[in-house]
């Protein structure tokens with residue numbers, strides 16, 4: 001067996017692994033990149049990209065039915081489900097060249113298409129070769145967690161790996177799990193003409209501010225999605241096209257298809273981490289803030305495999321943290337306070353930093369000011385009839401510690417607050433910003449201004465000062 005000696009060996013060519021490989025090789029390191037399945041990983045092939053392409057198609061269908069208030073008569077959309085899937089596939093294909101084996105080989109990486117497995121603390125095997133590296137990066141991501149629900153194994157269930165390939169429209173899609181995957185898929189399928197029932201064991205969108213989550217859930221229900229909460233699934237039975245789901249209280253839901261979206265399992269099984277002395281648990285590789293294995297300092301873990309937030313932009317951020325350490329020997333640490341995320345339902349929901357409940361728990365209610373602004377008071381939102389939703393900003397000592405948005409383009413609007421939190425900006429910086437009128441982003445400025453308006457408009461001191469100045473000013 002040949003041995004390749006290299007500076008960096010990256011295992012997994014998804015969002016995180018590709019970023020490390022591209023960065024390291026272009027800065028002069030020798031890089032081996034190993035991928036067992038599709039280049040591009042979950043995000044490109046079975047995650048973010050297909051889900052957002054499907055959501056975009058569903059939005060078009062929805063617009064055809066929602067123009068009455070603008071004087072545009074609704075007309076029932078004629079959805080060609082297979083053609084929708086062609087759009088999904090074409091979107092993936094248009095991005096794929098950027099993540100391709102050819103591109104990475106052109107950049108100078110050695111790309112091996114096989115499953116990697118450690119054989120010692122500084123060697124892996126893949127593609128019939130042994131790779132001996134100075135540093136390893138485990139970027140193996142995650143797959144859908146399939147819970148041990150009795151009967152599930154004997155019905156043809158869908159996960160994010162199979163649902164985007166369906167070319168016939170499900171008549172009635174049952175979605176198990178009311179997290180971001182479940183609800184994004186539920187709304188998209190409903191808008192494309194399916195009946196949809198979401199069965200959630202606890203509270204849907206349970207990680208988000210409940211006030212904001214309620215806005216999303218109300219909209220989904222208004223569009224015809226049935227959402228059952230506190231309804232753990234206890235049994236599944238049936239066959240293709242005739243699925244029955246039994247919940248804890250004995251209810252039986254009949255559907256044609258079932259999607260499992262109850263969280264993720266990190267993909268570490270194939271790696272034989274024991275051979276490399278890399279400690280791990282159910283959540284991922286055990287790493288410190290430097291994203292290095294606590295038991296093998298040659299090994300880093302990033303993205304979903306690192307056991308924290310599971311988002312593409314987090315994997316990319318992690319990549320930067322490990323590249324700085326591996327290539328320049330710099331001290332670099334990953335933190336989470338400034339990391340935003342968004343759920344691409346309509347309306348969208350986005351968060352950065354602490355929610356209201358977390359801010360109050362951490363700082364105490366008396367130290368936290370919660371500012372609010374509603375899209376109903378935003379002129380652009382009114383013109384577009386997108387008045388559902390609000391922004392909440394949590395402020396401590398004049399600086400934001402968290403922002404939560406539900407409403408149109410929340411995923412875009414959260415960027416400003418991500419910048420503010422990452423750089424410790426004061427509320428005065430946001431309130432003093434001049435924005436084009438009329439834009440949705442004015443909702444952020446309005447919230448920030450709300451921090452100062454009581455200090456300016458309700459203050460007897462300010463009134464007295466203004467009175468005096470007016471008497472003396474020529």
Ligand SMILES: Cc1cc2nc3c(=O)[nH]c(=O)nc-3n(C[C@H](O)[C@H](O)[C@H](O)COP(=O)(O)OP(=O)(O)OC[C@H]3O[C@@H](n4cnc5c(N)ncnc54)[C@H](O)[C@@H]3O)c2cc1C
Pocket residue numbers: 011012013014015016017034035036037038039040041042043044046047048049051114115116117139140141142160181267270271302303304305310311312313314315344
């Ligand atoms: C339906 C869905 C929608 C999503 N939407 C969003 C979104 O809108 N925004 C967002 O930020 N995030 C989203 N995510 C999450 C996002 O896809 C992941 O957080 C991201 O892909 C993680 O990147 P990663 O590099 O850690 O892993 P991945 O992208 O999963 O890549 C890991 C790669 O490693 C390979 N691999 C595994 N084991 C081995 C091995 N032993 N040897 C070789 N290769 C191996 C895998 O085949 C895979 O290609 C979504 C996820 C899903 C499922």
Ligand SMILES: NC(=O)c1ccc[n+]([C@@H]2O[C@H](COP(=O)([O-])OP(=O)(O)OC[C@H]3O[C@@H](n4cnc5c(N)ncnc54)[C@H](O)[C@@H]3O)[C@@H](O)[C@H]2O)c1
Pocket residue numbers: 147149176177178179180181182184199200201202203204205206231232233261262263264309310311341342343344
């Ligand atoms: N827009 C985005 O950025 C985006 C979109 C999709 C996914 N993701 C990423 O993927 C991750 C996984 O998403 P997810 O929605 O699969 O997981 P999740 O953990 O966020 O939500 C899963 C939901 O399933 C419920 N559940 C668990 N077991 C159940 C059971 N037996 N019966 C009924 N309900 C059950 C849980 O209570 C939870 O509400 C997310 O945390 C996120 O990091 C991101």
